[in-house]
Amino acid sequence: MKFDISRVVELIAGDPQADRAVPPTGFTARLTLFTAGAMAFLAVFAMALSFATGRLADRWSSELARTSTLRISAPADQADAQVRAALAVLETTPGVAAARALTPDEQRALLEPWFGPDLPVEDLPIPQLIEIIEDGTGYDPTGLRARLQAEVPAAVLDDHTRWREPLIAAANRLRSLGWVAIVLIGASTGAMITLAAQAALAANAQVIRVMRLVGARDIYIARAFVRRFTLRALAGAAIGTFAGMFAVWLLPSADVAGGFLTGLGFQGVNWLWPLVIPPLAAVVAFFATRAAALRTLREQS
Amino acid sequence: MIDLDNVAYSYGGAELFSQVRLSLAAGSFHFLTGPSGAGKTTLLKLCYGELQATSGQVRLFGEDAAMMDRDAVAMSRRRIGVVHQDCQFLDHLPLTENIALPLTVSGREADAEANLGDLLGWVGLRNQAAQFPPQLSGGERQRAALARAVIMSPHVIIADEPTGNVDWEMSQRLLTLLVELNRMGKTVLIATHDMNLIRAAKSQVTTRVLRLKDRRLMQAGGEL
Numbered sequence: 001m002k003f004d005i006s007r008v009v010e011l012i013a014g015d016p017q018a019d020r021a022v023p024p025t026g027f028t029a030r031l032t033l034f035t036a037g038a039m040a041f042l043a044v045f046a047m048a049l050s051f052a053t054g055r056l057a058d059r060w061s062s063e064l065a066r067t068s069t070l071r072i073s074a075p076a077d078q079a080d081a082q083v084r085a086a087l088a089v090l091e092t093t094p095g096v097a098a099a100r101a102l103t104p105d106e107q108r109a110l111l112e113p114w115f116g117p118d119l120p121v122e123d124l125p126i127p128q129l130i131e132i133i134e135d136g137t138g139y140d141p142t143g144l145r146a147r148l149q150a151e152v153p154a155a156v157l158d159d160h161t162r163w164r165e166p167l168i169a170a171a172n173r174l175r176s177l178g179w180v181a182i183v184l185i186g187a188s189t190g191a192m193i194t195l196a197a198q199a200a201l202a203a204n205a206q207v208i209r210v211m212r213l214v215g216a217r218d219i220y221i222a223r224a225f226v227r228r229f230t231l232r233a234l235a236g237a238a239i240g241t242f243a244g245m246f247a248v249w250l251l252p253s254a255d256v257a258g259g260f261l262t263g264l265g266f267q268g269v270n271w272l273w274p275l276v277i278p279p280l281a282a283v284v285a286f287f288a289t290r291a292a293a294l295r296t297l298r299e300q301s
Numbered sequence: 302m303i304d305l306d307n308v309a310y311s312y313g314g315a316e317l318f319s320q321v322r323l324s325l326a327a328g329s330f331h332f333l334t335g336p337s338g339a340g341k342t343t344l345l346k347l348c349y350g351e352l353q354a355t356s357g358q359v360r361l362f363g364e365d366a367a368m369m370d371r372d373a374v375a376m377s378r379r380r381i382g383v384v385h386q387d388c389q390f391l392d393h394l395p396l397t398e399n400i401a402l403p404l405t406v407s408g409r410e411a412d413a414e415a416n417l418g419d420l421l422g423w424v425g426l427r428n429q430a431a432q433f434p435p436q437l438s439g440g441e442r443q444r445a446a447l448a449r450a451v452i453m454s455p456h457v458i459i460a461d462e463p464t465g466n467v468d469w470e471m472s473q474r475l476l477t478l479l480v481e482l483n484r485m486g487k488t489v490l491i492a493t494h495d496m497n498l499i500r501a502a503k504s505q506v507t508t509r510v511l512r513l514k515d516r517r518l519m520q521a522g523g524e525l
Contacts, residue, residue: 020394020398021391021394021398021402021405021406023393207391209389210389210390210391210402211402211406212351212375212378213349213351213378213383213385213389214378214379214402214403214406214449215375215376215378215379215403215406215407215453216375216406217371217372217375217376217406218371218372218375220406298371
């Protein structure tokens with residue numbers, strides 16, 4: 001279907017005479033404005049949630065996929081030898097870009113959330129961790145496990161797959177839920193606007209009767225309602241969207257801890273995405289009001 | 302112009318009238334009389350397409366009304382000027398916009414400027430142009446309704462008890478306007494109880510008087 005900008009302009013410009021003939025009903029105007037505003041506000045948060053979970057999934061997917069951990073659980077007198085042997089194996093493993101044993105300070109930092117600071121890790125029988133960073137091609141985990149089993153029996157390879165995949169799946173599902181919420185918000189907006197339009201049509205039944213008596217076609221009468229509700233939805237959604245964007249902007253930014261909630265928001269060009277909400281609300285209002293008006297006019301005859 | 306062929310209308314299972322035959326030829330002048338509740342207003346509504354006959358055929362300008370879609374009915378109403386007893390105005394619009402409403406809904410707002418002045422003068426409402434319908438007297442409202450009915454220069458004028466709420470002098474004035482329209486070639490159909498109005502009309506123009514009684518439409522008898 002060819003996009004005709006003149007039709008859009010005609011819709012926005014409307015027919016001032018048709019608008020004058022149908023008097024506005026105050027409560028439906030307020031209801032439409034409030035509904036569109038509230039729904040747009042919620043839609044901004046749903047959108048922010050989707051983007052945040054999307055970023056989380058991407059980060060887990062890309063960053064964690066390139067690292068893995070080798071755990072050396074050996075008696076204290078054999079630990080150093082096992083670590084050296086493991087590093088030697090890793091240095092000769094295709095797909096491994098770098099491998100290094102974590103320092104006692106790094107291991108202490110990892111345990112700090114559970115045991116507090118100043119933990120004497122050197123005196124405790126805790127495994128030594130080796131961080132493996134893959135190159136672009138990646139290594140073969142099955143082959144590496146086989147080599148380690150033969151040459152470093154105390155080593156256990158954790159390529160993060162076991163816990164990374166459910167986390168990514170959860171994040172992706174959360175992102176999908178965000179978009180589903182946006183669709184539901186759009187549907188609810190349409191339903192509320194339909195009800196408001198029907199109330200306005202019922203309140204103007206006598207006006208509609210007179211207009212019909214003098215030869216007004218249904219589309220002419222409907223147009224007055226459609227334009228009015230579309231512009232109200234656009235205005236309400238614009239207010240709600242900017243209020244929502246302001247509220248998201250006020251949320252604390254992501255800190256070093258990278259907590260999920262502190263990362264809720266938009267980044268960069270994603271700040272432009274909420275701006276599609278007001279036109280979408282107007283489109284929803286246009287079709288909802290048009291359908292409601294034409295249906296009601298058919299039933300009233 | 303408008304033809305009713307063996308038309309019946311029932312409401313809620315009760316037959317209001319049946320076997321109605323009526324032909325409104327171009328330039329004719331008809332009165333429709335009958336007791337209250339006989340169905341005069343319903344018969345008029347069939348004539349301008351607001352109601353559909355239960356059986357029989359109503360033809361508006363040669364088209365079967367039952368086969369017309371909603372847009373076609375709207376278009377036919379632009380060729381029929383209707384004056385209601387209660388006038389049916391939009392109270393939030395001034396008189397000029399109410400009278401120009403048929404032009405407005407037809408997308409001919411530009412014609413309103415040219416026609417309104419003469420039309421307001423013709424019905425004697427120049428001084429009331431900016432007033433709103435609730436501010437007008439019964440006679441002024443009826444004349445305004447007549448002005449609205451003719452602004453599209455329709456082929457047919459249908460008036461439902463146009464003199465029901467006005468005094469004798471005003472009813473004569475309205476009748477004069479309707480007779481003038483008929484002399485211009487318009488078809489006129491008036492539903493009324495007012496026998497004096499019918500007698501006054503018969504002295505000015507050739508009329509046909511129909512009576513709706515006992516569910517049948519017939520030529521009125523010698524009481525006129």
